Amino acid sequence: xxxxxxxxxxxxxxxxxxxxxxxxxxxxxxxxxxxxxxxxxxxxxxxxxxxxxxxxxxxxxxxxxxxxxxxxxxxxxxxxxxxxxxxxxxxxxxxxxxxxxxxxxxxxxxxxxxxxxxxxxxxxxxx
Amino acid sequence: xxxxxxxxxxxxxxxxxxxxxxxxxxxxxxxxxxxxxxxxxxxxxxxxxxxxxxxxxxxxxxxxxxxxxxxxxxxxxxxxxxxxxxxxxxxxxxxxxxxxxxxxxxxxxxxxxxxxxxxxxxxxxxxxxxxxxxxxxxxxxxxxxxxxxxxxxxxxxxxxxxxxxxxxxxxx
Numbered sequence: 001x002x003x004x005x006x007x008x009x010x011x012x013x014x015x016x017x018x019x020x021x022x023x024x025x026x027x028x029x030x031x032x033x034x035x036x037x038x039x040x041x042x043x044x045x046x047x048x049x050x051x052x053x054x055x056x057x058x059x060x061x062x063x064x065x066x067x068x069x070x071x072x073x074x075x076x077x078x079x080x081x082x083x084x085x086x087x088x089x090x091x092x093x094x095x096x097x098x099x100x101x102x103x104x105x106x107x108x109x110x111x112x113x114x115x116x117x118x119x120x121x122x123x124x125x126x127x
Numbered sequence: 128x129x130x131x132x133x134x135x136x137x138x139x140x141x142x143x144x145x146x147x148x149x150x151x152x153x154x155x156x157x158x159x160x161x162x163x164x165x166x167x168x169x170x171x172x173x174x175x176x177x178x179x180x181x182x183x184x185x186x187x188x189x190x191x192x193x194x195x196x197x198x199x200x201x202x203x204x205x206x207x208x209x210x211x212x213x214x215x216x217x218x219x220x221x222x223x224x225x226x227x228x229x230x231x232x233x234x235x236x237x238x239x240x241x242x243x244x245x246x247x248x249x250x251x252x253x254x255x256x257x258x259x260x261x262x263x264x265x266x267x268x269x270x271x272x273x274x275x276x277x278x279x280x281x282x283x284x285x286x287x288x289x290x291x292x293x294x295x296x297x298x299x
Contacts, residue, residue: 008286011254011286011289012258014236014258014293015239015255015258016259017233018236018239018240019146019260021233022142022145022146023145023146025156027145027163029137031137032167032168
């Protein structure tokens with residue numbers, strides 16, 4: 001047997017003596033009865049469950065909260081209103097003021113006013 | 128596993144489990160008894176379930192080790208909290224062996240316990256599992272939830288340090 005093995009044997013003997021002492025001093029075996037012990041939910045689980053419940057309650061309140069009545073929808077585009085004093089604005093020549101004159105006759109392709117198409121050879125100063 | 132089978136297994140491993148709980152609690156007997164009861168309760172009420180992936184004893188030791196870790200953290204928090212001093216049950220005790228324990232143990236065992244207390248927890252655990260409970264290093268690695276290589280390293284270093292400590296430790 002090597003020196004190393006002998007040292008192991010000595011250690012084993014020491015541990016065996018310790019084990020024998022512990023065995024003598026061991027308390028009597030008793031398994032706690034589950035029925036007598038209140039089962040406690042772990043704290044993180046309880047906190048998570050509470051958070052979920054509170055979130056659910058908050059969402060339920062938000063979804064079912066009493067809301068103010070919606071205002072009556074008015075389509076502004078379809079509304080017409082005539083003031084009682086509108087006739088005062090009907091001045092003479094109002095059509096001229098409201099309408100933009102058009103220069104359709106005599107305009108060129110670019111929209112510029114083109115000179116009258118006249119044969120001006122007669123009026124041209126002879127050179 | 129049925130409740131009666133569980134109880135039979137626990138009865139069978141009770142003494143070894145108590146020894147392991149003592150080691151996990153650095154030979155604080157009161158804490159070890161609390162840890163053992165809490166671990167048994169976890170097993171009985173189903174919070175810890177044996178899935179049969181390892182030997183029952185390996186699994187049981189793992190449950191005890193985790194429970195002891197939780198208890199240590201709980202006590203550390205209570206020690207830090209300002210109201211912890213009002214609760215006598217968790218008042219910090221003077222470091223060192225329990226006086227009743229000293230009376231009950233033989234001198235050589237006390238020296239061994241004192242030397243083991245000085246080891247880092249991983250080294251202490253692996254040596255306890257291998258020499259005290261006669262588990263293989265692989266089984267000890269499973270209990271400690273470390274790789275086999277890591278367990279082997281802790282085993283070799285711990286054994287060397289324990290030998291040194293036992294050679295140099297003063298007599299109690």
